[in-house]
Amino acid sequence: MQTTGNTILITGGTSGIGLAFAKEFLKLGNKVIICGRRKNRLEEIQHQQKEIVTRVCDVAKTKDREELAAWVVTNFPDVNVLINNAGVQLLTDLTKPVDLTRVNNEVETNLTAPIHLSSLFAQHLSTKKEAAIINISSGLAFVPLSFMPVYCATKAAIHSITLSLRHQLKNTSIKVFEIAPPAVDTELGSDRREDKTLSHGGLPVDKFMEEAMEAIKNDILEAPIAGAKNSREKREVLFDIMNP
Template sequence: MKTTGNTVLITGGTSGIGKAFAQHFLGRGNTVIICGRRNDRLEELKARYPDLVTIQCDLIEAASRENLVRRAIQECPDLNMLINNAGIQLTADLTNPIDLSSVEREIVTNLIAPIHLSSLVVEQLRGRAEPAIVNISSGLAYTPIAFMPVYCATKAAVHSWSLSLRKQLENTGIRVYEIAPPSVDSELGHERRENRDQTHGGMPVNEFINEAIKALESNTLQAAIGQAASMMDQRDALFERLNSHF
């Protein structure tokens, strides 16, 4: 994949991995569109990066997703790349009745939204130069942590769906990449922490982005970064280790 001269739509682009992807692609001369729920964050980033295209979007709502793609194509008709990055990470106690609204929000954000968005951009991407869909899964797709069962299940589903999407699009010229991060120092999971300003811990965001870009440039269609590689390769042993204190 070439990482210059693209027009890239990034979901969840106001913080963490999405924001870092946006900064990186902007720095390489790409046109970058980001979406997010919070308009104040979008305005702050637009003020800092005037060339950035920002669109407010609540990925929970199908109509909002459709509006996002419609506006992105209208404002940037050369759109040739979608990065499905947005995600939420919650805990769930499966020994008691679940909070169905939280489960539904997690599944829609992490799985249904990227499936829907990808389907909406296929015709736009078809025939463009270097068209690509990049799905951000997780090392937890391969080795789940039991107290975050829905998050891990959605990321396992993203992995499975990415395989199917890649197969179905193999004759269209659209490449489908899956990047599986390890624990990355971001806001992911802040909803479940008492101090919502506390970061996630783990690999520095810029270090992760550098490794992810290397994988994209080398056309590695499925790349597990850092510790996520061992989570994929040694899943059974690591599952017992990660969940030994559960």
């Protein structure tokens, strides 16, 4: 994929991997649009990086997703890249009745939103000579941690959806990427930390970005990063047989 001259929408762009992608693509000469739930954080980012376009949007809400897509296509018709990055990682104890509000929020944010947004943008992106949908999954899509079962399941589903989406769009200009991070030093997973201001450690964000951008630049459509490679033994050998 070309890494310059694009117009890129990044969900969950207010921190961590999403913000790192925004800054990197901006530096490379792209138009960058980010969305997130936190208006104050978006305002802070725009104050620091005036070229970044911001939009308040809770991707867990159907109406917000639909309004986001309509707004982007109307105001930035050159948009040709969608990065489905927004995610939430929660603890879930399946041995007792679960809080369905938390479960539904995790599923909507991590799985339903990328599915819905990809479908809302697919026809528009297919009109572009160069286009891409980049889904952020996780090494936990392949080897789950039992204390965050819903998160891991949503990321496994993102891996599966990405395979299907790539197949459905194979005759279009849209390249469909899956970037699978290992544990990266961001605020993701604060649900399980008493001090919510701390990150959980892991691979430094800049090291993750080096490898992720290299994969995107070289059209490596499925790219487990660093330690996530150990969680991914091989592709589904039956996929091409079942989907001629």
